[in-house]
Amino acid sequence: DTGVSQDPRHKITKRGQNVTFRCDPISEHNRLYWYRQTLGQGPEFLTYFQNEAQLEKSRLLSDRFSAERPKGSFSTLEIQRTEQGDSAMYLCASSSGLAGGQYFGPGTRLTVT
Amino acid sequence: GENVEQHPSTLSVQEGDSAVIKCTYSDSASNYFPWYKQELGKRPQLIIDIRSNVGEKKDQRIAVTLNKTAKHFSLHITETQPEDSAVYFCAASAFTGGGNKLTFGTGTQLKVEL
Numbered sequence: 075d076t077g078v079s080q081d082p083r084h085k086i087t088k089r090g091q092n093v094t095f096r097c098d099p100i101s102e103h104n105r106l107y108w109y110r111q112t113l114g115q116g117p118e119f120l121t122y123f124q125n126e127a128q129l130e131k132s133r134l135l136s137d138r139f140s141a142e143r144p145k146g147s148f149s150t151l152e153i154q155r156t157e158q159g160d161s162a163m164y165l166c167a168s169s170s171g172l173a174g175g176q177y178f179g180p181g182t183r184l185t186v187t
Numbered sequence: 188g189e190n191v192e193q194h195p196s197t198l199s200v201q202e203g204d205s206a207v208i209k210c211t212y213s214d215s216a217s218n219y220f221p222w223y224k225q226e227l228g229k230r231p232q233l234i235i236d237i238r239s240n241v242g243e244k245k246d247q248r249i250a251v252t253l254n255k256t257a258k259h260f261s262l263h264i265t266e267t268q269p270e271d272s273a274v275y276f277c278a279a280s281a282f283t284g285g286g287n288k289l290t291f292g293t294g295t296q297l298k299v300e301l
Contacts, residue, residue, distance in 0.1 A: 107288065107289075109289075116291025116292055117231065117276075117289070119288040119289060119290065132288075176221070176287075178231045178232070181230060
């Protein structure tokens, strides 16, 4: 499968714990995006990278969230001190070039208990 | 920032009929408008997109139209089939130096009935 992959697919954690998600984009794509989707809503933009540079962060992204793309390939999204409001589907997408369409991974469903 | 409104929230059609979903956007700088189909429990799937230099684009049974003056764009599905049943999201973005973050609409649940 040469599409976007994400790991894990599901994560259940207790409030206050830290979690980390991984995204592997389509290999030739230099842009990588993170979105969050809650039930019945469209995805909401969180942050994006061009190669290893993080170019923009949404105001939705509190200080507890951090994302990296150290070698311009895979990316990680970490949430520290999780809260119940963090429960959502975290989606990763990648694109090629400025005009390329964004292709989504299967997402990581986070449940904070 | 950009705001995208989408209507209707639910749409039920008979198999073989056409379906139309409409979106409006607020940021006149937006120049890229993709449509995604999301089946239950699956990832959003890019089905068609249009850029601001064209007014219409067609791909088999799917077409998208764009009216930049009125800031609205629409998805048209002809000869609907049961497998078209899904949630459809429109989105808008403005190309920047590094990428094109998408602002999504709230989705339309399309049900194609036999």
